[in-house]
Amino acid sequence: MLKEVLLCVLTGVLAFTVGILLGHFATDKGGSVPDWVRDASRDVDESIxxxxxxxxxxxxxxxxxxxxxxxxxxxxxxxxxxxxxxxxxxxxxxxxxxxxxxxxxxxxxxxFPDKTNPNKVSVVNPESTVLFTAREREKPYTPDQEDPEVVQPFAAYSPAGNVKGKLVFANQGKMSDYELLNRTLDLRGTIAITRYGGAGRSTKAINAAKFGVVGLLVYTDPYEMNDGLVSESDTYPHSWYLPPTGVERGSYSIDFGDLLTPYLAAKDDTYRIPKEDITGIPPIPTQPIGFEDAEKLICELDGDDAPDDWQGSLNCKYKLGGPGFKATSSFNNSNVHLDTYNTGxxxxxxxxxxxxxxxxxxxxxxxxxxxxxxxxxxxxxxxxxxxxxxxxxxxxxxxxxxxxxxxxxxxxxxxxxxxxxxxxxxxxxxxxxxxxxxxxxxxxxxxxxxxxxxxxxxxxxxxAAHGVIFTASKQVDAPGTTLSVYENWMQYSNRTSPNYGIIPNVGFLTxxxxxxxxxxxxxxxxxxxxxxxxxxxxxxxxxxxxxxxxxxxxxxxxxxxxxxxxxxxxxxxxxxxxxxxxxxSLLLPFNCTDYAESLQRYLSEAVTTFEQKLAAQGISMESLKTAVKLFSDTASKLDRLIRDSDLANETPLKIRQINDQLMLLDRAFLDPLAFPEQYGFRHVIWASKMSSSVPTFPGLADAVEKAMSTGLKEDWDQAHKHISIVTQAIAGAAHTLDDVI
Amino acid sequence: MLKEVLLCVLTGVLAFTVGILLGHFATDKGGSVPDWVRDASRDVDESIxxxxxxxxxxxxxxxxxxxxxxxxxxxxxxxxxxxxxxxxxxxxxxxxxxxxxxxxxxxxxxxFPDKTNPNKVSVVNPESTVLFTAREREKPYTPDQEDPEVVQPFAAYSPAGNVKGKLVFANQGKMSDYELLNRTLDLRGTIAITRYGGAGRSTKAINAAKFGVVGLLVYTDPYEMNDGLVSESDTYPHSWYLPPTGVERGSYSIDFGDLLTPYLAAKDDTYRIPKEDITGIPPIPTQPIGFEDAEKLICELDGDDAPDDWQGSLNCKYKLGGPGFKATSSFNNSNVHLDTYNTGxxxxxxxxxxxxxxxxxxxxxxxxxxxxxxxxxxxxxxxxxxxxxxxxxxxxxxxxxxxxxxxxxxxxxxxxxxxxxxxxxxxxxxxxxxxxxxxxxxxxxxxxxxxxxxxxxxxxxxxAAHGVIFTASKQVDAPGTTLSVYENWMQYSNRTSPNYGIIPNVGFLTxxxxxxxxxxxxxxxxxxxxxxxxxxxxxxxxxxxxxxxxxxxxxxxxxxxxxxxxxxxxxxxxxxxxxxxxxxSLLLPFNCTDYAESLQRYLSEAVTTFEQKLAAQGISMESLKTAVKLFSDTASKLDRLIRDSDLANETPLKIRQINDQLMLLDRAFLDPLAFPEQYGFRHVIWASKMSSSVPTFPGLADAVEKAMSTGLKEDWDQAHKHISIVTQAIAGAAHTLDDVI
CATH class of the missing domain: 3.40.630.10 (Zn peptidases)
Known part of the structure; x- marks a missing residue:
């Protein structure tokens, strides 16, 4: 009996234990943990x-x-x-x-150009005989190029006008190009021909007008586009190179966005500024042409030989001067006429x-x-x-x-x-x-x-995004190789990072x-x-x-x-x-330490190039150095916080907090008043530079170079001001990476 | 035996069942629902x-x-x-x-004033005899008022200077006040005395300088401060009213923030603008005085009786004109001398x-x-x-x-x-x-x-915050009454809301x-x-x-x-x-429908006051009406979403999403370029108006009134531009209240 009782008790204990275990583990706990808890902590799915x-x-x-x-x-x-x-x-x-x-x-x-009244470039002699007319259309090689909807090459936003004058070659239309010509030449009343590159499209015309040039031609030199190849047999459809009659169209405006509604979305009833108030577009008629036509003009010009860096691949020595065509040319004494009919x-x-x-x-x-x-x-x-x-x-x-x-x-x-x-x-x-x-x-x-x-x-x-591009490119095969896109990329363009060693070189969006x-x-x-x-x-x-x-x-x-x-x-x-x-990704794949490294590169460049010059004016860069240091320190701190977090088990609000810090990092560098002369540029680190080519903080670089050229106290003040602007932006961004409170 | 077996089985089954139940209910489930799930959904605790x-x-x-x-x-x-x-x-x-x-x-x-060289206001006759000197300190009634650290009354940011001239009363120093005087009087070289009120402190001096006034006195008229009471026995320490020698100090600057570092935090090495470039401060020496002294000056002035709305509570008829003291005055032919020694x-x-x-x-x-x-x-x-x-x-x-x-x-x-x-x-x-x-x-x-x-x-x-102020004020007893602060408030200041009926009137922060x-x-x-x-x-x-x-x-x-x-x-x-x-609060206690109501009030005022005038210039207000309608609709939609949500059981990210919409609502009205002449004003709805007193969108009101006064096309253009600016801001804010995607 004792045995039975013991057995029975044992059975009972066993049943009880199994019951507890089953009760604990086998009944559905799903109801107690809401689904969203799992959803909220789900990370990127590599199989997807x-x-x-x-x-x-x-x-x-x-x-x-x-x-x-x-x-x-x-x-x-x-x-x-x-x-x-x-x-x-x-x-x-x-x-x-x-x-x-x-x-x-x-x-x-x-x-747009006027379809019924195409823009014209011609050479006209004193007797009003037209000696030459540039092509109005590119030569077609395939049927689609004959589509009547192929727009005539034109310089968008260049004004309509009928101008004529002696022709002069002005290289790339940079200020320095016109200044060189201006040393020996009166450019007033001339038509300039410039090649693409070196200066923005519109800038070539704006610069020209400052010297009294009345009309501008622009062409593509085969030197910088075709590796010097000029003949039809070497160019498309026989290769990827530009045929002699090919013309690069483009917008000849400096600012971006609708030109009549700055900072306002261009709805039907939005206020529009008067067209006369548009800035950054050519003040003089401007027209692009192909290099076949450009050659016919440039190779007939008078003057001394232009400097080596003005030479291109057209079949002659480019000349500095004139203005006008050489005495031996059939164009001698002729003007170039430029007639444009663009309308806004x-x-x-x-x-x-x-x-x-x-x-x-x-x-x-x-x-x-x-x-x-x-x-x-x-x-x-x-x-x-x-x-x-x-x-x-x-x-x-x-x-x-x-x-x-x-x-x-x-x-x-x-x-x-x-x-x-x-x-x-x-x-x-x-x-x-x-x-x-x-x-x-x-x-x-x-x-x-x-x-x-x-x-x-x-x-x-x-x-901030360099890392995620690297991660992605490592997972893709580079076509025609056995390498990943990342590895292949590194073979073409790389740099040495203090944090990572050799990595592909990612450009900045300046x-x-x-x-x-x-x-x-x-x-x-x-x-x-x-x-x-x-x-x-x-x-x-x-x-x-x-x-x-x-x-x-x-x-x-x-x-x-x-x-x-x-x-x-x-x-x-x-x-x-x-x-x-x-x-x-559960956590945004942005890296603030990489941002710090870029700021350090910019700082180091600024110190090397500008610190002595600023010090000579009594302007210190210490505040900027301190700000970059602060940014680097807080970036490391946030990186550490991320590394030390068990993200999958963190609260969704904690993850969101860090993600907000990462998402808003670039936003912290905005200053809507930093660059009053540059439409839409508010990011004090990556804004386009006006003139400087030093790879560093744009406002500072432009201001120091301007002050160096003018020597004016007020311009050095602007340099100091830009140190304060960029310092405050970087320190402000650093505060957003620090402990949230 | 069967019985024993049955009993044993029954025991086992019972034990098993109890085990399951215990296993299911008695073991700690806390672990499966993380603590933060409860924390994240906790609302405001009324007992706290x-x-x-x-x-x-x-x-x-x-x-x-x-x-x-x-x-x-x-x-x-x-x-x-x-x-x-x-x-x-x-x-x-x-x-x-x-x-x-x-x-x-x-x-x-x-x-600051110079402690060792106090600012002085005096009356000096042609023989250089000082006939009168205004008090340098207020008369003390309690020991603490005798503290040597009591600063001499002064007009902060008014310049140091020694000027003299005939005195003239200029009411509140508004442009219209000087214009009225200027009809019959040459104000050049005069010293003006104005009362506080009607125009900003600094504005009185800036306006004065435009008419050639060389120095400015400012006093507090007992009419608008003391309900007309002027005697020592009626004022502090016998009542809350201002004693005759009391002087209102103040900052005589229009812009806020450190004046040398606009838009930059004033750290030690921040760039500072030249002091000469500060705007919005008095261009002429300016000094406040008590009404006891003001009376001695104003009541001796020459001229015709000033208009009724220029009269105050000093013991005489205020005069329009002079300049200078009346023939019967002991001050006749005397100048007022103003010597200020303030330093920045x-x-x-x-x-x-x-x-x-x-x-x-x-x-x-x-x-x-x-x-x-x-x-x-x-x-x-x-x-x-x-x-x-x-x-x-x-x-x-x-x-x-x-x-x-x-x-x-x-x-x-x-x-x-x-x-x-x-x-x-x-x-x-x-x-x-x-x-x-x-x-x-x-x-x-x-x-x-x-x-x-x-x-x-x-x-x-x-x-957005009116509602939470109401909620809070309903829970507080109003001192000295049996009412809540809310109920008491409504008795003193109320308005009729289309949504709520009669409610306390909350001002706008304009x-x-x-x-x-x-x-x-x-x-x-x-x-x-x-x-x-x-x-x-x-x-x-x-x-x-x-x-x-x-x-x-x-x-x-x-x-x-x-x-x-x-x-x-x-x-x-x-x-x-x-x-x-x-x-x-789990959900931020902000109300976007209340915001919509305020925008509707502003729109209705703008339509009533300006629509016909704008229409006469071919400028439509339809886009603005559409934007306010859109804002109201999206606000109602968000309100409905909130009302229909089971907030306590919503995911923390959903709550955060709505809270972000509410938190950032006011931010959506910012436009850093809307008011280029007004330091720091970026909120296009609540910015300070420059001149208009119409309770509506400030940029629009100022622009329309300016255009009406000048009649210039370019000023009407600015009115149109401000319609577009405020339209875009309101529509942009509406988009933030709409479905998040």
Whole structure:
């Protein structure tokens, strides 16, 4: 009996124990921990990234490009409207589209030549006989180049006018070029011919007018575009080089955004400044021409031999002087006549916007943008980038529609209009949604031209984002190699970092060359610009040679730039990988120590170049040094805090707090009053420099150089002021990285 | 046996079941739901608020005030340093102090009279005999008024100089006052005497100089300060009214912040503009005097009778004209001599900062501030407010030190320096920490003078914060009544709201009268200013009569302003309750629909006053109407979202998202380029108006009125531009209230 009782008790104890264990472990605890606790701490999913990378398809990329480049699609043209509809169709596709897509129109000030009255460049002798007329159209080699919608080459925003005068060669149209000519020559009443490069398009004309020049021609010298090749047989369609009749179009304006509505979104009823008040555009008629025509003019000029650095690849010695044609020329005593009929017009330009809603932090945006408008067919600029964006949205859209994925943060895609006229679509967008975007945007990824050439990745970015570009590029194979995009990149362009050793060299976004400018400079959003590029050691080309010409077509792109579309794919994979990491990472993949390293580089350059000169004026750089030190210290501290955190088990608010510190880091460098003469530049570290070429804090560099040239006390005061401005910005940014209270 | 087996099985089953139940319910599930899940969703605790309100003690308030007012404590004086040490001691107290407290010094430009060479106002006849000299000090009635540290009355920032001329009465020194005089009089070379009120202190002098006036006297007319009472027996120490020799000191500067370092924190090595470049200060020597002395001058003046609205309570008919004294006066043919010896000096001024770290969202700040510096003893201005702040920190500090409470969000207390010279301490603070404060500050509560008088609460605030002030004031008893502070308030000042019916009237923060200005106008932080005030129907006093005089002492405050310190207590309870709600509420107690109502009021005023005039110029207000409509719609939408949410069970990130929308609402109205002529004003809705008195959008009102007076096309253009600026700001703010994506 005792045995039975014992057995029974034992059974009972055992049953009791098993019961407790089952009760504790086997009943559902899910109800007590809300689902969002897990969602909130979920990190980027590497298998999703792998799937995404695998799905990006070269055939889709090719077909995107083919469709986008069927007709010319200059901003606000019928072709442009066609691309608007195409984008909308793709982004509203039920199987591969985005959550939502729509268009947003702005009424913007554009400039066009007169189709019925084309701009004319001619040589006219004293008897009024026309001895020469420059081509009005580029010579067609393929049927699409014969499209009547191919716009005549012109200088957008240059005024209409009829001017004539003796011709003079003015190299690149820099101030120093005109000054050199001006030593021996009266430039008043002349027409100048300049080559692209060295100075901004519009700057060449603004400088010229200061010397009394009445009209300006601009051409592309084969030296810096064609590696010296000039003959038709060496150029497209026989190679990637620019044919002799090719002409680079472009916007001849310095400021970005709609020129009539500074700092205001160009809605229908927005106040517009008088057209006469527009600054930064040519004050004199200006017209670009091809180098075949330029040669006919330049090689007939009179004068002494120009300096070596003025020489180019046209078939003669370039002359300094004249003005006018040499005595032995059939053009002797003739004037150049320049007749331009450009008109400014208000037109509606569309951005196409598309979104994928974030699941955990919908109020955090990763923005990915590319402009849609071209000068002609724009196969490379910008459609190579549009093709990439559409392929990224196809793959992501499909994953969303199939319920396989939804990003942690929201993703906004922007297809910007009228970029070619001065980043207008993106600038108006940032003006209209200034507050919302400032408050919520994590990053802006720009892919304009995605493939310049097929050698290597090229990236420019805020230092905060260098790391995520590296991470992404390490996961992508470089086409035509056995290396990763990262390893391949490092072979073409690298630098030695004190923290990492040799790493790829990422540029800084100091200019306004594409739509990143309103985001980086005006909004202070951590931005990046990504593309595939050529081997700098193999060519002197300023850019891919068909740039802004009628030759930038599907044939050109698919024959000479990226035949297999593998470079397109590599960019899609790299930029798309960056996009996914920014959208899905629990902790934003931004690095503030890398930012500190960049500030130290800038400081070191400033100290080397300027400290003695400033000290001689009694101006100290100590406050700036202290601020950079403070930034470095607080950056290290935040890095340590991140490293020491068990992120997956941290509270969502703690993660959000750190993410806000990282997201808003670039914002902390904004000062809307730092650069009163430069439209839209508010980021005191990366703003475009006015004149200095020293790679350091822009306001300081420009101010010191100006003070050195004038010697005026008030200019040295400005240098001191810029030390205080940048010191306060850096110290202010440092405070945002420190303990939050 | 079967029975035993059955029993045993039954026992086992029972044991098993009990085990399961115990296992499920009796073991600790706390581990599975992290603590922070509960913390993150905890709302404001009403019992904590009740405890807090109960602890605020009138005796403590009285003793704070007594200690703070023992000696004069003008900015950067020894007395000021004494208050710095007192604040630090209190905030670092182990039993009742804050988590941390420290001082932050700025090197700021102040202006002082010369102790050894006092400013002089005299009447001198042609034979150089001095016939009259104004008092250099106010007549003392209590020992503390005899303190040698009582600063001579002076006009801070008015220049040193020795000028003389015929005296002329110029009423309030408005442009219209000088224009009226100028019709019949040559003001060049005269000395003008003006009364306080109607125009800013400095503006009286700037206006005067435009007409050639060489020196300015300013006095307080008993009409608008003493309800007409002028005799010594009717004034302090016999009542709250200003004694005949009392002189209002003040800063004669228009801009706020350190005048030498605009937009830069005034650190030791910050760039300083040349003193000659300071704008907004008197161009001519200026000196304030008492009405006893003013009467001796004004009543001897020659001329016709001045208009009725120029008359005051001095014992004579005020004259329009002269210039100079009447023939029957002993001063006939005499000049007034004004000799000022003020000097500008760089001095270190301290802010004292103290913090209580937030537990859940430490990166969100509620800032509570009060200035510390006075002109003399400053019992009411500002020490009544400092006494309140110290009592609030004592009670909160004690709760924190005893582990009974810690706020959800961080609380920052600021004891600002050099406010009297132009909000300098608070302005420098906002300049130095611009980014951090912009990103994280939920609200700023200003209590400068806490008790002007003991009739009723007075509050001015961003519309977002009206609701929380109402909530708080309903929970506090109004001293001397059976009503709540809210009910009592409504009896003194109310309006009819379309949404709520009759409610207390809350003012808007449209000026720069205290330290809320840098927060509201420069940073766009939702701000409020709270005090106890007098019954407007019982007195015409511009302000409490001892304002900025040597009579603003502990005796004055405790005898005439708030004998029982119950009004101090009511303000401490109301402002402290607001502070606790802002710091602890799960959802920020801000209301965007109330904001919409205010915008509608402004729009309606603008339409009534300006629409026809604008239409006559072809300028439409439709875009502005559409923007206000959009704002109202999105505000209602957000309100609905909040109402429909089960906040206690929402994810912390969802709550944070809504809180960010509410926190950043005022920020969305900032435009750093909207008011280029007004230092630090960036909030396009609440900025100070330059000239207009229409209660509507300031840039629009000023621009339309200017255009109406000049009739110039370019001025109407500016009106159109301001419609676009305010339209874009309101629409931009509306976008931030809309669905986050």
């Amino acid at each position: 990234i792998k799937t995404f990378l695998d799905e990006l398809d070269t055939n889709e990329l090719r077909e995107n490009l083919r469709e986008l480049t069927k007709v010319p699609h200059m901003a606000t043209s019928a072709g442009d409207e066609g691309t608007v509809q195409f984008l909308l169709k793709r982004w509203q596709d039920p199987a591969t589209g985005l959550d939502n897509a729509w268009r947003e129109d702005y009424k913007v000030y554009l400039s 017009r208000l037109e509606h330009s569309a951005n196409v916007m598309g979104i994928i809603r974030g699941s955990v932090e919908p109020d955090r945006y990763v923005i990915y943008g590319n402009h849609r408008d071209s000068w002609v067919h724009g196969a490379i600029d910008p459609s190579s980038g549009t093709a990439v964006m559409l392929e990224i949205t196809r793959v992501l859209g499909k994953m969303v529609k199939e319920g396989k994925w939804r990003p942690r943060r929201s993703i906004i895609f922007g297809s910007w209009g009228a970029e070619e006229f001065g980043l207008i679509g993106s600038a108006e967008y940032t003006e209209e949604y200034f507050s919302k975007l400032s408050e919520r945007t994590v990053a802006y990824i720009n892919v304009d031209i995605s493939v310049f050439a097929n050698a290597t990745l090229r990236a420019s970015a805020s230092p 200019g306004a060359g594409s739509d990143y400018a309103p985001f980086m400079h005006y909004l202070g959003i951590t931005s990046m610009d990504i593309s595939y590029y050529y081997d700098r050691t193999k060519t002197r080309a300023r850019i891919y040679p068909a740039y802004h010409t009628a030759y930038d077509t599907f044939d050109y792109a698919s024959t000479y730039i990226d035949p297999g579309f593998t470079s397109h794919q590599a960019v899609a994979r790299t930029a798309g990988n960056v996009l996914l990491r920014l959208a899905d | 608020i009740k405890t807090f309100l109960d602890e605020l003690d009138t005796n403590e308030l009285r003793e704070n005030l007594r200690e703070l007012t023992k000696v004069p404590h003008m900015a950067t004086s020894a007395g000021d340093e004494g208050t710095v040490q007192f604040l630090l001691k209190r905030w670092q107290d182990p039993a009742t102090g804050l988590d941390n407290a420290w001082r932050e010094d700025y090197k700021v430009y102040l202006s 000096r760089l001095e270190h001024s301290a802010n004292v900062m103290g913090i209580i770290r937030g537990s859940v969202e430490p990166d969100r700040y509620v800032i509570y501030g009060n200035h510390r510096d006075s002109w003399v003893h400053g019992a009411i201005d500002p020490s009544s407010g400092t006494a309140v702040m110290l009592e609030i920190t004592r009670v909160l500090g004690k709760m924190v030190k005893e582990g009974k409470w810690r706020p959800r969000r961080s609380i920052i207390f600021g004891s600002w320096g050099a406010e009297e010279f132009g909000l300098i301490g608070s302005a420098e603070y906002t300049e130095e920490y611009f980014s951090k404060l912009s990103e994280r500050t939920v609200a700023y509560i200003n209590v400068d003078i806490s008790v002007f008088a003991n009739a009723t609460l007075r509050a001015s605030a961003s519309p 000026g720069a009268g205290s330290d809320y200005a840098p927060f509201m106008h420069y940073l766009g932080i939702t701000s409020m200013d709270i005090s106890y005030y007098y019954d407007r129907t019982k007195t015409r006093a511009r302000i409490y009569p001892a304002y900025h005089t040597a009579y603003d002492t502990f005796d004055y405050a405790s005898t005439y302003i708030d004998p029982g310190f119950t009004s101090h207590q009511a303000v401490a309870r109301t402002a402290g309750n607001v502070l606790l709600r802002l710091a602890d």
